Amino acid sequence: MSSTEDPRRVDAGSVADAIRERIATGAYAPGQRLVEADLIEEHGVGRGAVRTALIQLEQAGLVERVANRGARVRMIEIDEAVRLMEVRMVVEGLCAAKAAENATPADIRELRAIASAMTQAVGAGEPTVYSNLNAQLHDTVRRIADQHVATEVLLGLQARNVRHQFRLAMRPGRPQVSLPEHLALIDEICAKDPGAADRAARRHVASVIEAMRA
Amino acid sequence: MSSTEDPRRVDAGSVADAIRERIATGAYAPGQRLVEADLIEEHGVGRGAVRTALIQLEQAGLVERVANRGARVRMIEIDEAVRLMEVRMVVEGLCAAKAAENATPADIRELRAIASAMTQAVGAGEPTVYSNLNAQLHDTVRRIADQHVATEVLLGLQARNVRHQFRLAMRPGRPQVSLPEHLALIDEICAKDPGAADRAARRHVASVIEAMRA
């Protein structure tokens, strides 16, 4: 975390971010070898920075490193992706509950604005806009929840299966399913009912898990 | 994680573990500077291994690194410790629920054995034995739950506030409070009631949080 926050440590942090993004978009395929020399050339940095980035990514669960054999993009089986989402389910539930406790009138206005924008995006059939709003919603909930550790954990988990989620979000008909779940989550947070918000968040992630299995 | 599993990568992994342990026991105090040269001398390894270990520990949230200023043991405010435990609460709940789903007769026998050993240890006033059984119980639950990702997250969270937990476990009277909670958790798992197991695990961690605030 702190490495990405520190503007001075541009090298290792930005290299790690760059690799992370390429893994997410599939530019680096699962199982692909990540040779240090190639990464050096590709990103124009020193070996130290590349090694640092690889160690960080290994710790984050995105790449696998074997002694003297190098690093490769970790393949995430569907099974592990499901387990990932199960953990995410309960942590998102925690954030939702805490958000329901903490939400100020200004927060509630912000959430409602996102809700109406989402509804509109789905109506207009704009999956990309909806996807961005989705990310924005989760960010906002986390911010309101003021759960630094939970946020950290969630971002770590999310980084690990962007690939699966990416595919899912682009599936036609998916927004129509998830929209009411999102709206319910927003409603419960705005109603300041922690228990109901927890349940709404869990229902939503559970539905994602179910959809992911197909 | 994989680094500690791999017997070949002895250096960086073992150095990280050694530092981790010294942080846990307080040999390295919170805020203390961790100078690379000192660590090299102390652990008898090369600079690369030390740097690798420090990067891993930074990623794990145990040390803070600032460019050109070195690493120091991260101080964990009580506030962050509480947030940590809040996340732990829900994830332990997940594991307990999954364990309740998965528990085989053999698992149940094992849990009941731990339960009676715990009761006996508290009766005999042996806090160290009880503490070890406590760790064993949590390990067993995680194993039964078969939630690899959740286990990883929990171990990471636990490593971050061993210090607070260490203090707490040694407080007199604490075992008498936590024993019935542990027994309840075991009962619900053996009864194969996921919802009740979840609630029992949460109650237990919630009580730890409450105790930690004092």
Place this chain on the structure above:
DNA sequence: GCCGCCTCGATTGTGGACGATATTGTGGTC
């Protein structure tokens, strides 16, 4: 024709030296 061994190429791990940077101490000036 198949199996084991051995050499070779590719890649990573390590150690040392050098440069960069922040902190600390010092001296001078107002």
Place this chain on the structure above:
DNA sequence: GACCACAATATCGTCCACAATCGAGGCGGC
């Protein structure tokens, strides 16, 4: 006596070359 500029020191970041290790492919024996 306080404050500021500057030098000295401590420490980290980076680069380079070399050693260690692993996998592959060829070669010979059976």
